[in-house]
Amino acid sequence: MSQTPESNLIFDVDLTNPGQFFACCGVIEILYQRWRRVASWFDADRCQVAVEGSVAGLTLRSLLTWFRGIKWVVPEHERERGDKYTRPHEAAELGLRLDWWLPDAAVLPSPKTWSGAQNIGGMIKACAEMLLPCLESKTIPFDYSPRLTQQPFYLDKRRSGGAQDTGYSPDKAGTVMPSFPIVELLAVIGLQRFRPLPIDGGRRFEYGVWSEPLPVTIASAVVGGQLPMLESRRYRFDFVARDAEGKRKSFGESQLIRRSDA
Numbered sequence: 001m002s003q004t005p006e007s008n009l010i011f012d013v014d015l016t017n018p019g020q021f022f023a024c025c026g027v028i029e030i031l032y033q034r035w036r037r038v039a040s041w042f043d044a045d046r047c048q049v050a051v052e053g054s055v056a057g058l059t060l061r062s063l064l065t066w067f068r069g070i071k072w073v074v075p076e077h078e079r080e081r082g083d084k085y086t087r088p089h090e091a092a093e094l095g096l097r098l099d100w101w102l103p104d105a106a107v108l109p110s111p112k113t114w115s116g117a118q119n120i121g122g123m124i125k126a127c128a129e130m131l132l133p134c135l136e137s138k139t140i141p142f143d144y145s146p147r148l149t150q151q152p153f154y155l156d157k158r159r160s161g162g163a164q165d166t167g168y169s170p171d172k173a174g175t176v177m178p179s180f181p182i183v184e185l186l187a188v189i190g191l192q193r194f195r196p197l198p199i200d201g202g203r204r205f206e207y208g209v210w211s212e213p214l215p216v217t218i219a220s221a222v223v224g225g226q227l228p229m230l231e232s233r234r235y236r237f238d239f240v241a242r243d244a245e246g247k248r249k250s251f252g253e254s255q256l257i258r259r260s261d262a
Helices: 018-035 060-067 120-129 131-137 181-190 216-223
Strands: 009-012 038-043 046-051 089-091 096-098 197-199 204-209 233-241 249-251 255-259
Touching: 009 018, 009 060, 018 038, 018 046, 018 060, 018 096, 018 181, 018 204, 018 216, 018 233, 038 216, 060 131, 089 120, 096 181, 120 131, 120 181, 131 181, 204 216
Parallel strands: none
Antiparallel strands: 009 046, 038 046, 089 096, 197 204, 204 233, 233 249, 233 255
16 A cells, blocks of 8 residues: 555545444445455545555445345354344355454453344344445435334434433334434444443443554554554543433444544
8 A cells, every 4th residue: 555545435424423433444344355455544524445456436335335235144153152132243255243242252341232132133134224225315325314113223323212212112112213224234344343442431432533544453453542643533422321221322422532633
């Protein structure tokens, strides 16, 4: 990679929305798994990605159109991990496995927002099924907000209407609630490698943003706070309780706590 590569893909992002930021990380991860030689950076409120080689006509919509064909399965050798709701899922075509929510997958507290009987594989597939209607609607993917009967992951700060807000659990009542499935699907993918830094015992999380082109291995370390000298900005968000017991959480709005690119 050259030091200042020409970006193949540019799209807008609200960096105060942790769901959108980690969705960007998911896009970066998908591009890395497909083409390997990838560098990414953030310019103001845009995510930019450069893919080395001949990749013509790459847009977020064209990438998602291709990604629609990816199948998610539980790997045979992983069926003993977790339970029927939380088993790892894999996109074999990409060689991408998702298991970051399991206790044995990380040393630090994970930003897992759900508990109980929420079927993680079912939600991944439900979000993936929204790719086609999103693309057909011509809506900006990060703003696509259909109404689903299944509980979302609550990774997008715009998501509201949990049990604490409504007085009952929407998933049990079958209530149709707005959600942002493309953001959530991509964010779940992004969180596999790009882990935020837990603080205050996991009640808050921080993530670093970078403005110089970086490969995924370095960029993920910047997100987690291991390379603060490469950060252009750092954000912090609360893990907001959405039930009285505090077992279910959601990502709150991020606050800018430090910047070096002013």
